[in-house]
Amino acid sequence: MIDWEEQEQLAGELLERLFPICRSITGNGLRESLGILQEYSEFTQVEYPSGTQCFDWQIPDEWNIAGGWIKNSKGEKIVDFQENNLHVMGYSEAVHRFLSFEQLKPHLHSLPSLPDAIPYRTSYYRKNWGFCLKDRQLAQLDQGDTYEVFIEATHAPGRLNLLESVIGSPGKSEYLISTYCCHPSMANDNLSGVVIATLLHRLMQQHLKLQHRYRFLILPETIGAIAYLAHNQDIMRQSSGGFVITTCGGPGSFGYKKTFQGTHLIDRVIQQTMRDFDLNAIEYPFAPDGSDERQYSSPGFRIPVASITRDKYYEYPYYHTSLDDLSFVTAGNLVGTLQLYWACILMLERNATYRSLNPDGEAQLGRRGLYPQTGGALKQSAADQSTAAASRKGLHQKQSDPVDAITWFLFLADGEHSLLEMAERSGVPFDQLYSIALELEKHGLCRAN
Ligand code: ZN
Numbered sequence: 001m002i003d004w005e006e007q008e009q010l011a012g013e014l015l016e017r018l019f020p021i022c023r024s025i026t027g028n029g030l031r032e033s034l035g036i037l038q039e040y041s042e043f044t045q046v047e048y049p050s051g052t053q054c055f056d057w058q059i060p061d062e063w064n065i066a067g068g069w070i071k072n073s074k075g076e077k078i079v080d081f082q083e084n085n086l087h088v089m090g091y092s093e094a095v096h097r098f099l100s101f102e103q104l105k106p107h108l109h110s111l112p113s114l115p116d117a118i119p120y121r122t123s124y125y126r127k128n129w130g131f132c133l134k135d136r137q138l139a140q141l142d143q144g145d146t147y148e149v150f151i152e153a154t155h156a157p158g159r160l161n162l163l164e165s166v167i168g169s170p171g172k173s174e175y176l177i178s179t180y181c182c183h184p185s186m187a188n189d190n191l192s193g194v195v196i197a198t199l200l201h202r203l204m205q206q207h208l209k210l211q212h213r214y215r216f217l218i219l220p221e222t223i224g225a226i227a228y229l230a231h232n233q234d235i236m237r238q239s240s241g242g243f244v245i246t247t248c249g250g251p252g253s254f255g256y257k258k259t260f261q262g263t264h265l266i267d268r269v270i271q272q273t274m275r276d277f278d279l280n281a282i283e284y285p286f287a288p289d290g291s292d293e294r295q296y297s298s299p300g301f302r303i304p305v306a307s308i309t310r311d312k313y314y315e316y317p318y319y320h321t322s323l324d325d326l327s328f329v330t331a332g333n334l335v336g337t338l339q340l341y342w343a344c345i346l347m348l349e350r351n352a353t354y355r356s357l358n359p360d361g362e363a364q365l366g367r368r369g370l371y372p373q374t375g376g377a378l379k380q381s382a383a384d385q386s387t388a389a390a391s392r393k394g395l396h397q398k399q400s401d402p403v404d405a406i407t408w409f410l411f412l413a414d415g416e417h418s419l420l421e422m423a424e425r426s427g428v429p430f431d432q433l434y435s436i437a438l439e440l441e442k443h444g445l446c447r448a449n
Pocket of ligand 1: 183189313320
């Protein structure tokens with residue numbers, strides 16, 4: 001039985017602990033964050049040294065930052081990394097100089113369309129330094145003043161770190177669940193993904209005896225995914241599909257980005273989940289943008305991966321700014337997303353084909369106490385507890401009329417239709433069909449193929 005209130009509490013805890021840390025594609029902040037995640041579920045840290053060739057890329061030197069600020073000629077700190085780690089451009093080189101406003105200006109980044117937001121900028125592969133600040137503040141700077149800029153940072157050979165965990169049974173399908181952990185203090189992009197991946201892993205470990213295998217990866221975006229693919233080529237080329245978990249904790253509508261195939265099992269599982277929860281999710285067609293689907297679905301690997309989103313990247317105004325914070329993303333929002341991913345996993349795990357053992361004409365349900373209106377035997381099974389819990393907190397799953405549901409199940413239990421196909425065909429929620437299958441199996445009326 002899943003306690004969704006506990007999940008909400010854990011999500012809140014993780015958000016609070018992880019939000020302040022300055023993460024990047026390498027470095028101490030990244031390792032500290034991964035260490036925190038390991039307190040919540042069993043992941044293994046994997047590391048690749050700087051300079052390692054990974055296909056067309058190389059693991060860069062590790063970047064660590066101790067601080068950074070701009071002072072005006074009165075010695076007042078007007079921009080300070082200690083106040084917000086977005087103030088220093090990611091991977092900035094060390095610098096200590098006195099500059100005129102004109103000399104400083106090319107190194108300042110602001111967002112005129114959102115004057116109270118500090119934008120997020122990085123320069124991983126081109127040596128540079130920079131500061132990010134609110135456009136409102138930039139507009140007020142004295143253009144005749146002299147400014148002292150200081151960044152204390154190191155670029156040195158080190159490691160790229162990531163978390164990996166493979167759970168479930170070998171020999172069956174293997175699914176990929178990946179998210180990226182390289183962004184500093186922003187909540188929807190992508191602490192939301194990191195928290196969901198961690199709690200989903202924890203739930204699967206605690207509550208399921210898995211039929212399939214699941215490969216969880218929490219890694220730096222792009223370079224981390226490329227490095228992992230390069231080091232695990234054979235196994236990754238055999239992946240059946242999966243999820244890239246990103247930007248799923250905002251207050252907006254749920255959405256989902258399709259796999260490049262658009263009709264893969266993963267697409268169907270997400271679409272069915274949205275129907276079962278009665279959610280009118282925004283559908284985003286696949287495009288080679290966004291996150292690590294660009295690597296996983298590249299021609300050499302072609303792993304179909306999709307994302308469930310809530311305020312998807314590019315779509316919300318606070319994207320890649322300091323306003324993507326803990327007032328925008330809440331633990332309550334995240335629990336809804338976790339319920340949806342959990343439902344997708346249950347569907348992958350429970351999708352099976354059933355054959356009626358009484359296929360000639362309809363079975364007489366009343367005689368077996370199974371006719372719902374009189375017998376009432378088709379109550380929610382133990383396996384359906386997740387739904388019951390979900391209805392107390394967060395999202396609600398639909399239920400079809402019990403007579404319709406059992407009639408559809410028996411009609412389609414011809415050994416040809418999987419539970420997912422039955423749900424798609426009949427409109428009866430997947431979970432309800434699964435409960436019916438378990439109940440009828442107990443009464444000797446059907447069996448799994
Ligand atoms: Zn991003």
